[in-house]
Amino acid sequence: MKIKFLGTSAGWPLPRLGCQDKICSSTDPKDTRTRSQAIVNDKLLLDIGPDTYQHLKTPGLDPTKTKYAAISHEHPDHTFGLWDLGHIYNSEKIKVILNEETYRKIKKLFFYKEYEILILKDGQKIIVDGLELSLLRVNHTTSSFGVSIKEKTKRLFWAPDFKALPSATQEELSGADLIAMDGSELNIKSRNHQTIKEGISLGKTLKAKKIYFTHIGHRTLPHRELEGYVQREGANFQVAYDGQEIEI
Ligand SMILES: [Zn+2]
Ligand SMILES: [Zn+2]
Structure with a gap:
């Protein structure tokens, strides 16, 4: 399975407008981050944030190959x-996969019926193009999910926003090959997001083979320092950056 991180920021991109702090004045290209989004095997988008248009223009990516898009939750990022995803020339109608509660909240964003909508119940599995997909609950808003994607024996879990994972989700994920998880905060507690520190202990509990932090927030560290911080806990902990491609 091929995963490309198209964007890796929290709700607002980095650098933040008008800010001069260490992250925002960094000259390392890895400190420029757009809204969290990834694409699996060049055809399944994970989340559809405001940077989708720019992301689909990434060299080497053919936007007409995008066939599916799974949404974790209703937040604008x-x-x-x-809006832009519904207007790709020469493509089939994109199938948007989401939970029914999420759909109810964002119905108005589906302008002009340019999409085919696939509603999934909690934990329900569907197979699209050889990938088995399901939405597993995470604690963030009352209707937030992580996207589980299995291809043969490999499993990826996409969960950019959560405070904690319910025990049913944890059981299901044990031993996952890659979890892309919430990296909004380093160690400042917030109401709806875990800290990277908590993510490291969660990753150890889940015995995940690889943890990539994404949804990187403003109160963390510049990429290089953040990478050093997580890798002290083991080589399986990584900080994703925009444009990074990995194979599991
Ligand atoms: Zn978010
Ligand atoms: Zn959110």
């Missing part, structure tokens, strides 16, 4: 690209 994960859904406001729907």
Whole structure:
């Protein structure tokens, strides 16, 4: 399975407008981050944030190959690209996969019925193009999910926003090959997001083979320092950056 991180920021991109702090004045290209989004095997988008248009223009990516898009939850940084996604020339109608509660909240964003909508119940599995997909609950808003994607024996879990994972989700994920998880905060507690520190202990509990932090927030560290911080806990902990491609 091929995963490309198209964007890796929290709700607002980095650098933040008008800010001169260490992250925002960094000259390392890895400190420029756009809204969290990834694409699997060049055809399944994970989340549809406001940077979708720019992401689909990434060299080497053919936007007409995008066939599916799964949405984790209703927040604007994960859904406001729907407008652009519905207007790709020479493509089939994109199938948007989401939970029914999420759909109810963002129905109005589906302008002009340019999409085919696939509603999934909690934990329900569907197979698209050889990938088995399901939405597993995470604690963030009352209707937030992580996207589980299995290809043969490999499993990826996409969960850019969560405070904690319910035990049913944890059981299901044990031993996952790659979890892309919430990196909004380093160690400052916030109401709806875990800290990277908590993510490291969660990763150890889940015995995940690889953890990539994404949805990187403003109160963390410049990429290089953040990478050093997580890697002290083991080589399986990584910080994703925009444009990074990995194979599991
Ligand atoms: Zn978010
Ligand atoms: Zn959110």
